[in-house]
Amino acid sequence: MAELPTIPSxxxxxxxxxxxxAENLTVRFSDYIKNVASSEIFPNWPVEALRANILAQISxxxxxxxxxxxxxxxxxxxxxxxxxYDHAYTKDGEVFDTIxxxxxxxxxxxxxxxxxxxxxxxxxxxxRITMCGGLLQWGTVDLANQGYTAMQILQYYYGDDIExxxxxxxxxxxxxxxxxxxxxxxxxxxxxxxxxELNRIRRNYPAIxxxxxxxxxxxxxxxxxxxEFQRIFNLTPDGVVGKATWYRIKQIYAAxxxxxxxxxxxxxxxxxxxxxxxxx
Numbered sequence: 001m002a003e004l005p006t007i008p009s010x011x012x013x014x015x016x017x018x019x020x021x022a023e024n025l026t027v028r029f030s031d032y033i034k035n036v037a038s039s040e041i042f043p044n045w046p047v048e049a050l051r052a053n054i055l056a057q058i059s060x061x062x063x064x065x066x067x068x069x070x071x072x073x074x075x076x077x078x079x080x081x082x083x084x085y086d087h088a089y090t091k092d093g094e095v096f097d098t099i100x101x102x103x104x105x106x107x108x109x110x111x112x113x114x115x116x117x118x119x120x121x122x123x124x125x126x127x128r129i130t131m132c133g134g135l136l137q138w139g140t141v142d143l144a145n146q147g148y149t150a151m152q153i154l155q156y157y158y159g160d161d162i163e164x165x166x167x168x169x170x171x172x173x174x175x176x177x178x179x180x181x182x183x184x185x186x187x188x189x190x191x192x193x194x195x196x197e198l199n200r201i202r203r204n205y206p207a208i209x210x211x212x213x214x215x216x217x218x219x220x221x222x223x224x225x226x227x228e229f230q231r232i233f234n235l236t237p238d239g240v241v242g243k244a245t246w247y248r249i250k251q252i253y254a255a256x257x258x259x260x261x262x263x264x265x266x267x268x269x270x271x272x273x274x275x276x277x278x279x280x
Contacts, residue, residue: 116266
């Protein structure tokens with residue numbers, strides 16, 4: 001969550017509930033969306049209903065990837081195919097031509113709240129057997145038949161304060177951990193990100209000391225804040241942000257800001273922009 005959202009080239013799907021001993025399958029992102037859409041909606045629906053549903057599916061998936069929802073909990077996948085948690089995905093499932101063409105056109109578009117950075121956690125349900133506070137899939141058909149466009153349908157369900165992001169760039173990187181532990185003397189955007197995230201977590205866990213975020217240096221204040229965070233969340237209190245601490249911070253930060261909920265506090269540009277563009 002240290003940069004603007006991008007579209008992953010590939011996504012790893014766990015074919016079961018998060019804790020189940022199930023297969024992980026890595027597929028192209030666009031192929032994943034085609035499979036999900038073909039598993040959840042009907043190809044003979046009005047085009048604007050299809051586009052609205054697919055944009056919701058893309059945005060929800062990108063929210064899972066961008067917030068590192070599962071990696072931050074220690075899992076080695078990006079999303080599951082258990083509909084209690086995520087989308088339906090059928091291994092070797094049929095993909096409909098109509099849906100495939102739409103996905104090819106919009107797979108790198110997503111929706112977000114105006115003023116926020118993260119893709120909207122665009123939750124939905126079928127609207128017949130199950131009801132929810134998000135998009136109702138069968139309801140999109142009725143709205144499309146009334147002349148609503150895809151964005152008007154999405155605004156009907158998620159509010160007028162959503163906007164469409166088009167042509168997001170593709171990337172091969174989906175995990176944010178920098179690959180080396182951060183400790184006293186470290187410097188750069190990753191340090192700045194951790195300091196900002198700890199200060200936000202502190203609002204919910206006031207025992208964590210406040211950190212001066214005016215610099216991007218991992219200083220003594222940062223060490224003490226990290227140690228207290230580690231004590232609270234049962235990690236080794238060494239004041240070093242290794243992989244376990246990095247992802248625990250990500251998990252708690254996403255939780256206190258509700259980034260995976262429709263009621264997200266939202267991420268802003270200053271929270272995610274990178275200041276240092278080159279390595280020294």
